[in-house]
Amino acid sequence: MNQNVRNYGWTVALSGTGINLALGVLYTWSVISKAIPQEWGWNEAQRALPYSIACIVFALVMVVAGRMQDKIGPRKVATMGGVLTGLGFLLASASTSLTVFVLGFGLLAGAGIGFGYASATPPAVKWFPRERTGLIAGIVVAGFGLASVYAAPLARYLIAAFGVQVAMRIFGIAFLLVVVVLAQFLRNPPKEYVPASSASMVHRGIPAAPVHEYDWLSMMRTPQFYLLWFMFACGAGAGLMIIGKLAKIVELQSGSTAGFVLVALLAVGNAGGRVIAGVLSDRIGRTATMLIVFAVQAVLMFTLRLQDQLAMLVAYSMVVGFNYGACLSLFPSATKDYYGLKNFGVNYGLVFTAWGVGGLVLPIVSGRIFDATGSFNQAYVIAGFVMLVAAALTFVTKAPHEEQLVAPGLKAA
Structure with a gap:
């Protein structure tokens, strides 16, 4: 064909x-x-x-x-x-x-x-x-x-x-x-186009094709939408909280004014996370990769307040950027896996609103904490617990069609 x-x-x-x-x-x-x-x-x-x-x-x-x-x-x-x-x-x-x-x-x-x-x-x-x-x-x-x-x-x-x-x-x-x-170079494939696929993909943690193509309303009737949305908000919020304040954090904790260099290095980590996490999720599954990303980000948030050496802050900024960037490839991939391609644009658009909410809430919280205490330490702890909650939710997040596959058999019985 x-x-x-x-x-x-x-x-x-x-x-x-x-x-x-x-x-x-x-x-x-x-x-x-x-x-x-x-x-x-x-x-x-x-x-x-x-x-x-x-x-x-x-x-x-x-x-x-x-x-x-x-x-x-x-x-x-x-x-x-x-x-x-x-x-x-x-x-x-x-x-x-x-x-x-x-x-x-x-x-x-x-x-x-x-x-x-x-x-x-x-x-x-x-x-x-x-x-x-x-x-x-x-x-x-x-x-x-x-x-x-x-x-x-x-x-x-x-x-x-x-x-x-x-x-x-x-x-x-x-x-x-x-x-x-x-x-002008963007185009969708013809409707009859079916890309060649490996028969082993289910064994690598990638669910089979959706039972049906979900429109946005059907998607929002599934609990998985709200799980994905909340986890995305957590991952985006924690990352954007650090991205927006990184130069200030570096100056406060190390005395260095080279924060702009770390911002650029964080961007490299950000881009790398999008590609590497995407490839890893193709191999071990979306939620398994999310669990790794969220758990590592939680550890970084809990220990960031202890870092006062520029070299360590460089490493932390790149890994924080990596984990944040990972979310930007994991969640569109999961949305496609869970809800299909036909309405992928609007479906991911709705999931992506989590980025806006997370990027608004946690940076505001961190700013208010800094105004009140003169440091971001409490904000790091809050972000760490937020990431732990997101990591825990990966254990209960499964593609909606995996549950629905049983339904036809039950009805036939």
């Missing part, structure tokens, strides 16, 4: 990786925020607002964008993402007003990033067999995790050379063009 179908799998996967590398422009905000001139009159809370709005919009738009790419295909939706991201940066570059920055960077660029990110992974995994889902999802989303390695230094250079507004204009034009061009 597939002999006459040209396989575009790697073209689609690498195009999706490139799109995510470009959409990682989100990570430039820390540099942009720091460089905003005093004469603009923004206080620290106002400097954080466009980024916070962008993250919330990104997570929410994933649901809408996921459904759209299920219906009209990834090419059009990713193209919309590139246009919105570029226009958002261009709009913000034309003003010094906080309101315009919130509208441009927060709403338009945030939505554009959501449209692009939602369109990158689904078409890629559809071209490959189930036992390679983790690998392909990891490669595609690794682009977003690796983006800060180049985006932040490039933003620093452009701002130093041309100023904030010109730098944002350059980013807007560049990423509009890059995303729109790469979006």
